[in-house]
Amino acid sequence: MVELAQVATKTKAWACYDCGKCTATCPISRIGGAYSPRRHVLATNLRQQEEVSRNGTVYACLTCSLCDQRCPAEVGYTQLVQKLRELSFREGTEPECPHGGALQSVMRMMAKGGLQQDRLNWLTDDLKTEPEKGEVFYWTGCTMYYDAFFSEFEAASLEGTKAAIRLMNKLGVAPVVSANERCCGHDLLWNGDRKNFEALARQNVKLVAESGAELLVISCAECLRTWKVDYAPLFDGKPPRMVHITEFLVEHLPELELQPNGRRRATFQDPCRLGRHLGIYDPPRKALTAVPGIELAEMSRSGPRAMCCAGGTWSNCDRFAKQIQVGRLREARATGAEVLVTACPKCQIHFRCAMKDPNLKGEIEIEMRDVAEVVAEGLSR
Amino acid sequence: MKAVRTKPRPKRTPPKVPANWNPNIVVFACNWCSYAGADTAGVSRIQHQPHFRMIRVMCSGRIQPGFVLRAFERGADGVLVSGCHFGDCHYISGNERAVEQFEKTKNVVTLLGLEEARIRLEWISAAEGARFAQVINEFTDQVRKLGPSPLAGNGRAKE
Numbered sequence: 001m002v003e004l005a006q007v008a009t010k011t012k013a014w015a016c017y018d019c020g021k022c023t024a025t026c027p028i029s030r031i032g033g034a035y036s037p038r039r040h041v042l043a044t045n046l047r048q049q050e051e052v053s054r055n056g057t058v059y060a061c062l063t064c065s066l067c068d069q070r071c072p073a074e075v076g077y078t079q080l081v082q083k084l085r086e087l088s089f090r091e092g093t094e095p096e097c098p099h100g101g102a103l104q105s106v107m108r109m110m111a112k113g114g115l116q117q118d119r120l121n122w123l124t125d126d127l128k129t130e131p132e133k134g135e136v137f138y139w140t141g142c143t144m145y146y147d148a149f150f151s152e153f154e155a156a157s158l159e160g161t162k163a164a165i166r167l168m169n170k171l172g173v174a175p176v177v178s179a180n181e182r183c184c185g186h187d188l189l190w191n192g193d194r195k196n197f198e199a200l201a202r203q204n205v206k207l208v209a210e211s212g213a214e215l216l217v218i219s220c221a222e223c224l225r226t227w228k229v230d231y232a233p234l235f236d237g238k239p240p241r242m243v244h245i246t247e248f249l250v251e252h253l254p255e256l257e258l259q260p261n262g263r264r265r266a267t268f269q270d271p272c273r274l275g276r277h278l279g280i281y282d283p284p285r286k287a288l289t290a291v292p293g294i295e296l297a298e299m300s301r302s303g304p305r306a307m308c309c310a311g312g313t314w315s316n317c318d319r320f321a322k323q324i325q326v327g328r329l330r331e332a333r334a335t336g337a338e339v340l341v342t343a344c345p346k347c348q349i350h351f352r353c354a355m356k357d358p359n360l361k362g363e364i365e366i367e368m369r370d371v372a373e374v375v376a377e378g379l380s381r
Numbered sequence: 382m383k384a385v386r387t388k389p390r391p392k393r394t395p396p397k398v399p400a401n402w403n404p405n406i407v408v409f410a411c412n413w414c415s416y417a418g419a420d421t422a423g424v425s426r427i428q429h430q431p432h433f434r435m436i437r438v439m440c441s442g443r444i445q446p447g448f449v450l451r452a453f454e455r456g457a458d459g460v461l462v463s464g465c466h467f468g469d470c471h472y473i474s475g476n477e478r479a480v481e482q483f484e485k486t487k488n489v490v491t492l493l494g495l496e497e498a499r500i501r502l503e504w505i506s507a508a509e510g511a512r513f514a515q516v517i518n519e520f521t522d523q524v525r526k527l528g529p530s531p532l533a534g535n536g537r538a539k540e
């Protein structure tokens with residue numbers, strides 16, 4: 001009760017005047033899911049904890065933040081749902097992970113500690129990095145785990161990571177890439193497991209602080225949001241400056257001396273963490289179009305209106321998610337772009353999965369790349 | 382393209398194996414072959430080391446990485462995945478799927494820095510009681526040599 005009251009204050013849920021715009025906007029509700037963000041806001045205001053945790057509807061939200069943008073009363077529904085999940089988790093509810101909880105287990109093992117991960121076996125000598133200390137820290141995220149785990153989708157998350165390092169090298173930066181990095185804990189947090197999230201966060205904040213880095217460059221949209229927003233209360237002293245890889249690149253475009261890379265038409269999927277959560281829309285577009293010859297073809301819903309990949313937190317893969325993905329891929333194809341570029345490994349995983357549908361393949365298949373990959377293709381060799 | 386490793390594998394100082402220490406092993410067994418194989422071992426009174434818990438599943442094809450990873454998360458020192466021999470799977474090709482899943486699991490387990498020898502995949506038929514005992518003994522010894530998992534003591538499975 002007390003907690004719901006606090007949540008209502010924090011997220012401004014109290015200001016809700018029941019207009020229903022959030023539910024009308026919500027991609028899940030629109031597609032027919034029996035889910036209504038408005039009901040959760042209402043239940044919070046009425047302090048109905050059971051209504052909130054009931055049959056796991058609190059896990060149906062994609063946390064895409066689209067409703068936040070539309071709410072006339074400025075209710076922070078995404079923040080609300082994060083809190084509600086924490087409360088539900090404490091009561092013993094967990095989302096049903098479509099991957100059997102494998103990734104959550106990996107995160108919890110990292111949180112527990114004691115492991116010496118072997119996570120850098122892809123790091124070849126042509127990529128110049130520092131093992132521990134340096135001015136710039138490059139955050140690799142869980143890309144190597146995704147490639148190992150999602151092998152059937154030919155997930156190539158690491159390609160984006162390698163490309164980012166190559167680009168930084170070109171700018172004369174050999175970033176710290178640490179073997180002791182742990183998962184940022186994004187998914188645990190959004191699954192409601194704050195305890196393990198904080199264990200991870202503390203270790204990671206310490207790791208970067210000890211590296212002496214003043215600049216933290218991150219490729220994954222989710223890691224970036226987690227570092228910038230959710231780690232904020234955990235910093236001791238001055239945090240490093242945190243930027244997305246494309247923000248970093250945009251600061252140094254001329255020095256990259258980009259050449260045409262043979263690509264002509266690209267479209268950009270705004271990851272919800274990068275776009276609506278952090279307001280970073282232009283840098284990836286600027287970086288992309290800095291490659292001579294590349295023209296950006298926007299999808300009908302882009303920027304703040306972009307549709308989510310429907311799979312943010314390893315907790316909501318279902319037929320509704322599939323429908324959203326297929327719809328989004330049709331939009332991408334309709335632009336006539338030859339490549340769908342994004343800045344979040346999960347967008348790639350989820351869209352690549354949707355493209356496997358043998359009956360739809362012909363209509364929705366499109367090449368997918370991380371933005372750093374496409375830009376790095378423009379480096380002269 | 383496969384990355385060529387140029388950096389040495391990070392070394393974890395192996396923990397001292399405590400005297401008289403016995404590992405905590407989780408065995409996944411399919412209902413139709415390997416579980417029945419364990420039964421055969423029991424009915425035939427074949428002795429083997431007892432430091433494992435068995436979890437029966439309908440088919441080895443069900444054993445996805447999440448199962449094995451959860452076992453490690455909860456403190457298992459080793460995980461054995463077992464099913465029917467190729468061609469004998471009650472559901473025709475479940476064990477082929479088990480191989481794919483096991484490969485994936487192995488890749489994730491090694492990324493985490495856990496020794497590859499902590500997991501094993503074996504085919505045991507319902508008639509192979511002696512083989513079941515042998516696999517259990519071998520695997521138990523193999524894990525015993527590695528010592529406790531760095532995550533041991535994490536879960537509920539302790540005596």
Ligand code: SF4
Pocket residue numbers: 015016017018019020021022023037038041070071072073074075077
């Ligand atoms: S859009 Fe805002 S004000 Fe309207 S029902 Fe939703 S939370 Fe309430």
Ligand code: SF4
Pocket residue numbers: 022025026027028029037060061062063064065066067068077078
């Ligand atoms: S965050 Fe997205 S999925 Fe969740 S309620 Fe709002 S619009 Fe719907």
Ligand code: FES
Pocket residue numbers: 411412413414415439440441442464465469470471472473474475476
């Ligand atoms: S039933 Fe034994 S492996 Fe499928």
